[in-house]
Amino acid sequence: MHASPSARPVTTSSLTKDYGGGAGVFDLDLDIDTGSIVGFIGPSGSGKTTAVRLMTGVMAPDSGTVEVLGETPAKFSRATRARIGYMPQKSVLYPDLTLRENLNFAASLFGMPYRRKKTIDRLIDFVQLEGASDRLPREASGGEKRRIMLASTLIHGPELIFLDEPTAGIDPVLRRRFWDRFAELAADQKTLLVTTQYVGEAAYCDYVAVLANGRILTFDTPEGLRRSAYGGEMIEVVFSTSPGSDDVISLEKLAEGRFLDWVSTATVRLAVKDPESAFVIIANWAQERGIELDKTETYVPPFDDVFVALVSKLDGSSGGDDAVAD
């Protein structure tokens, strides 16, 4: 999965852009591998778009370095820019051209041959705009505009793709299709850097950078993020009847201060180092105390929860430590 450092499409070191008043991005250190999908996740104003602009050369950094496809963005050659696809956060379309004409114009920007109708039709099919491609942007919905923007970004087959909130305003079904397409592109050795406010979309990424206040809080795989957020893997234990208070205290002692969350009086989720070992330990504990268990299983928390837990943990306002229950 990881390419050699010299072949990395994006590398940044202490990359900083300071707008003043705490806004901007600070000390961004990133190494992105070829063929990976890297998600930039964070709340509004966390610096996702600025980071993308610095990497695409739209904006120059105040300090630090950034190298994209072996070049400094400020000095991108034409050939390098032809290898990059960029979808800005805002849908930027000519208001007096139809969606199809906008896509055709984008194709011309990248020097695509004049006989490109089939390619355009295929992309329009992919973004499900068959019946809407002759609409003017003012007649199109926000989602339709995002879809044509995505098509415009992908039309020239770029090998490095920057997508700034590509799924904003897109319905869940099409959003899933987008991510499937991103996975296909990654499988085809294209590198994607995707920003999103949909924390759940982190699950589709190979790596996720969580940003807050212009800094990367953590950069890891989705699984790594879950572990990092909760201090281990999550399991869910469902009791046949609600355990008594002694049993609860006993279980919390067993957890030894690790993340533990009673989601109901008969259901508890807790972080463990190894789920399989934990299932055995909990089964023995229940048997010793005469408690009947309905089920014990691995629990995959949604990334919204992971994100909240992670931010809380990194802010130091939440409990949990590095120790993991067995």
Add this chain to the structure above:
Amino acid sequence: MPLPTEHGLKARLIRGTGFFRKEIFSVYRQPRLLLTLVIGPFLILLIFGLGYRDTPPPFRTLLVLGNEDAELAADREDLGGAFGDSIVLEGTTTDAAVARDRLGDGDVDLLIIAPDDPLRSLDAGERADFQVIHGEVDPILRSSIDLLARLSVDEINRRVLAGVVTTAQEEAEEVDEPLIAVRESSSQLVSSLEAGNRSEAQSEIASLRQELAVAESQTESADSLYSSVARALGTTDEQVFTHLRETLETAESEDSDAALEGARELEATLEQLEAQVTRARDLDPDLLVSPFGVRVMQLNDVPRAPGIFYSPGTLALLVQHLALTFAALSLVRERELGLTEVFRVSPLGTTETLAGKYLGFGAIALVVSAALTGAMLLFGVRIRGSMLMYVLVVLLLIVASLGLGFLLSGASKTDSQAVQYSMIALLLSIFFTGFVLPLDQLAAPVQAVSYLIPATYGIRAFHDIFFRGASPDPLVLGGLALYAVALAAGAWWVVKREVASVKT
């Protein structure tokens, strides 16, 4: 799978044509903008052209006479006529205060106050002034009144002089008969002297003395009349009768040859005088007092109608306004939409961007120019010069205007600011390009402003091509070409800054 992209020149061509098509489609989808930019100003100028009169309406005038019995009062109709068609005589009054009230109330536009006693002023060696009073504030109308007053008083002076001449001619008729008698006697004197008949000659001389005395006594003023006529006709004799008597004395000489020579000179002088008096009497008095006229000739056959004169200028202004506004809006709109951010990440270069925009907007401006030219031809405006030269000037004007528009676009933060700049350019063009006021009426430093506006070159070149049937002044044509190139270089820099530079 996407198609492989082209590289090098072919890719640049594809990108340039992409912009060309985009600009054409964008304008095609904004018919209202096109109508606003072209039809709006065109209609305004058309209505102006149709409704504009190159002469102001006649001034409603009240004639103020100092004394109803004055000589001028009797001639007031004639006096009114002296002011020509520029004045409508609303009446006469002897009450200057009432007249001023009517002027103040706006009942009349002008008061002409005649001098009380012009003859007394003349006797005193002074001019007798007419007073013209008005309340006009418009400087052009004030100049018209000044000119009208001068021309009118010249006309009055001419009429007075013509009256004097007519009187003199009537007097000349009174001296005509005695003059003929004197001349006939002089002829007989010559015959007698040639025949050597001295006694008959003495008798003729005596008759001549008497006839000269009669002629002189009958017209006391004749002598001055003759002398003035003689001066007017090129002779140097100021005292005609004195001269005649002196010549007659020569004819009395004892020497026959000298006497005959004197008699012949007398006869010749009298024949000449008779011919001069007859000529002076028969001359038109108006011709005598205004011997010189003026005829203004025009080298071309351009109709005087203001609509025709202003048409080429209007075309230049409209073409400039259209091209400039499209260009001014173009870059700033792309910036506002956020498209320049996408351009910066694409392989798009400055040259193909600019070339595509120039070609796209240029094609639209060219089509509009052709339509406006057709409309002008329908209205009877003729292109007397070379059509090829006309097309060249239109093209250069479009290129220069687009360049200026791109510069303005670079200086605009929003599209409404770009529109404001283009309106300021239109306003500047109306006053500084020679469209309304001749360029020569602008002071030299201000004329520099004129030559920053492409339409200045366009209007000058169009006047040569449309009206004089000539090629434009090479300095104007070359200046426009150079200016278009300079503006294109500026536009290139602006576009490079917009689409190819990294924001700091």
